[in-house]
Amino acid sequence: MALDEFALRSVPDTHYAWAERNTAPRVPSDERQRTRLNGFLTVDLHRGLTGVQFRSQGKTGDVVFVVVLTVLRYVQQGCHWITLILDNARTHRHALEVAARELLSEIAELAHWPDLKATTVEFPHTPRTRPLSTPPSI
Template identity: 35%
Template structure:
């Protein structure tokens, strides 16, 4: 813990090590509820396009296994919003999978990391 002195009516500067290089990893994980098979991808950074591509690849693999409906639970990360869902929809239509597999998104409540499987893997 740090402490600092400051003149009255001024903001003290508190030393911080935030500029220190950190290792960061983003995890995307899916679990087949029937077989228990895990589909995991770890990336150093994750953008909306990366998340959409992960779900596209997942849909392709699930379609090969004759799965016709996916339920996907998402936390409230900014990469899980409408932009990602639209990109997924466009790719599914372009690849001809839109009629073969239905995707339904379920959002976890805000501030509930216990409901997010990836938190336990990458934390």
Template identity: 50%
Template sequence: MNRCIRIQRLAPQDRERWQALFYRHQQQSRRRRLLALKALWDGESMAGVCRSQGVQRKTLEKWLDSYLHGGFDALLPPARPPRLRPRRAGRLRGGARKKTAEADPGTALVALDEFALLSTTCTHYAWAEKNTAPAPPSNEKRREKLNGFLALDLNSGKTTVDFQPQAKTRNAVHVIALIVLRYASLGFRQILCILDNCSIHNDSMKAALAELLAEIPLAQGIAVHFLHTPAYSPKFNPAEYLIRLVRKNSLYHLPHAMTVQQRAERVHRHLAQAPPQTPQQVKNILSHIYRLPKSGGS
């Protein structure tokens, strides 16, 4: 029997579950499969579906065969968590452990990461899976937003957040320059900064930072080194753990009318009172990172 005819015969019994799955799955890659199936239910040709969804015919046929043989469970198999190659994970843990252990008293150890501060009320926070950004249109770009750059001192546990209007390379340069000046004023001559592999943490950022610091007398002679975590590996960045705590302690369940500026002030006020973690707790986070499974994982 023709593949399209067999699929259309399943439409009456599967449309209700299709709707539930479409709302559940926000990833564009999964919604494309569902939209392709619905288009065939509605009578569109295979060639038309390929054009509308931007896929090759062989790919579409593979999706449809999966659906015909295993239903929605086969069409939308469970997403595999992003894996970190064992050798890469070992190098990261070994490099981080070696550099933190060998750091002399004149070296500051800092973990840095960014997070978004929105005008909406937070009720929970978790690390999202890779490639799970919502695809449906929303008014997200119209909302009030600030970008927080959180810096964690791995020796003292002191945590600071600098809020910027955007999370661009120039903003990262500005924030890191401020961090360098803070430590320079305390007598530090070297800074080791742990960063993720975000696109703004690139060579152009490092070049712009070096150019900016060269113009500031206080920063003369300060050596800044960077240790990058693998692509999308939030569990390897100590700052990620502190972002969770900052959100929990300062941003959960706030009045809806509270502006982003008021929320930012609340974060600063709480951090000024006491660090979210003690030095021993920060050491425990580092020990946890060093013990992450060699098989990888996000």
């Protein structure tokens, strides 16, 4: 399973903008008034399925929420070994793994869910640099 996040932002429309003759139109851009929506894309590399979840923020806690929901969905389907491939974003560091494992074990204890207790979750990260076997691009 691969997981990555993206952001959708509203931008001002410059199609109908007035300007003085021989000058470019200026559209006021107030960053605080723009709406932003964070999305999390999961790709099941074994089955070829995709899933998208949206959150108002993209912080580590939100990524933990998406990771835990994804793991719970696959445990319900009978999976006992789940590998979540992550990139090297700052929200994917060690704190994410620790928080996700703690929340999963807490859910397993509170729900008395033996399948969740027996599930192994791995968090490999993509390499920071290009592998040596990949030829350089021209």
